[in-house]
Amino acid sequence: xxxxxxxxAGDEPALAEICLRTADAGxxxxxxxxxxxxxxxxxxxxxxxRHPELAFVVEADDxxxxxxxxxxxxxxxxxxxxxxxxxxxxxxRWPRPEAEASRQDGILLYAYxxxxxxxxxxxxxxxxxxxxxxxxxxxRGLGRELIATLIDALRARGVTGLHLVASSDNAxxxxxxxxxxxxxxxxxxxxxxFGARLD
Numbered sequence: 001x002x003x004x005x006x007x008x009a010g011d012e013p014a015l016a017e018i019c020l021r022t023a024d025a026g027x028x029x030x031x032x033x034x035x036x037x038x039x040x041x042x043x044x045x046x047x048x049x050r051h052p053e054l055a056f057v058v059e060a061d062d063x064x065x066x067x068x069x070x071x072x073x074x075x076x077x078x079x080x081x082x083x084x085x086x087x088x089x090x091x092x093r094w095p096r097p098e099a100e101a102s103r104q105d106g107i108l109l110y111a112y113x114x115x116x117x118x119x120x121x122x123x124x125x126x127x128x129x130x131x132x133x134x135x136x137x138x139x140r141g142l143g144r145e146l147i148a149t150l151i152d153a154l155r156a157r158g159v160t161g162l163h164l165v166a167s168s169d170n171a172x173x174x175x176x177x178x179x180x181x182x183x184x185x186x187x188x189x190x191x192x193x194f195g196a197r198l199d
Contacts, residue, residue, distance in 0.1 A: 007055030014065035016040035025169035067133035069146040080116030125161035
């Protein structure tokens, strides 16, 4: 039976694969960048390294992990940790590009620019999340269950607000979040941010 369970050590390769297979506005991003590993090192693995207690996975009947949700309860603190402790380890593998000549360059420039206080939604909605489900796990209410599970965990910690940012090209995600209690927030071109009060 498909179930939601807490993240555990050893899930990282499955989470990295899911991140890759859903990173292109919800579609498979394999081969989109010069290095497929980049997606996970920015969008999922730092979260389970920093806050494993706020990571939950969907486990299929056969034991495979087919979806996840990860979160940082304090965006300002997390982004500062990412800048100072997580990202420097990758400087040799992925040097800072001089300019945005490719999609990978754009993602790298984003990673190098992350810092505490750089996120405009972090004061009112201090926590943020990333959620991804493989196609086989979509449309079954599992995304809704993952979000509810995370919100319970965040409320237990006294977190008062949660936000996320989705690609504007990801029509399914943009339609989904208002149905689970998130309100659209003012956003930059190419993305749509959403926030939910938890208090």
